Amino acid sequence: MEGDQKLHHFDDVSKHSATKDCWLIIHGKVYDVTPFMDEHPGGDEVLLAATKKDATNDFEDVGHSNQARELMDKYCIGKIDASTIPVNRVFIPPEQTPYNPDKTSDFTIKILQFLVPVMILGVAFAVRYYTRAE
The missing domain is CATH 3.10.120.10 (Cytochrome b5-like heme/steroid binding domain)
Known part of the structure; x- marks a missing residue:
């Protein structure tokens, strides 16, 4: 065939x-x-x-x-x-900006993305330190 x-x-x-x-x-x-x-x-x-x-x-x-x-x-x-066959037949969606309803600045978002995990780790270490049996 x-x-x-x-x-x-x-x-x-x-x-x-x-x-x-x-x-x-x-x-x-x-x-x-x-x-x-x-x-x-x-x-x-x-x-x-x-x-x-x-x-x-x-x-x-x-x-x-x-x-x-x-x-x-x-x-x-x-x-x-x-x-x-056209050269580009794969649909690539346009890049979307992240959802930001309150229009917080990018700088503030980046700082929070760094600080929140650091604060969570700090609290975890503090709890571990103060609840450790002597």
Whole structure:
């Protein structure tokens, strides 16, 4: 089947990103995992999160078994045209500032982050010192 696999364009594959129609790109191949959505041990959310990008890293990071890798052949529907994959398909959320409802200055927060643990240790040593049996 290797020689006669259909070549898919990234934009076409990206359109298949729903529970009832889910395609993934893994190691340069396109997989229609729609029939596997209910059976996937990690749930359908894991598969849906891997759509609209090259999911190879997601797949490898989990450490799938040889049995899982063999099962993939059943869902392979072709290859991806690598030249159509955008360079950056990983969503990186913008850096969020920490929650600070009373608008305390950064300097004050840093001082408190240092002093509170030091004070707790001081109290612990004082309790240990004064409650120690003679």
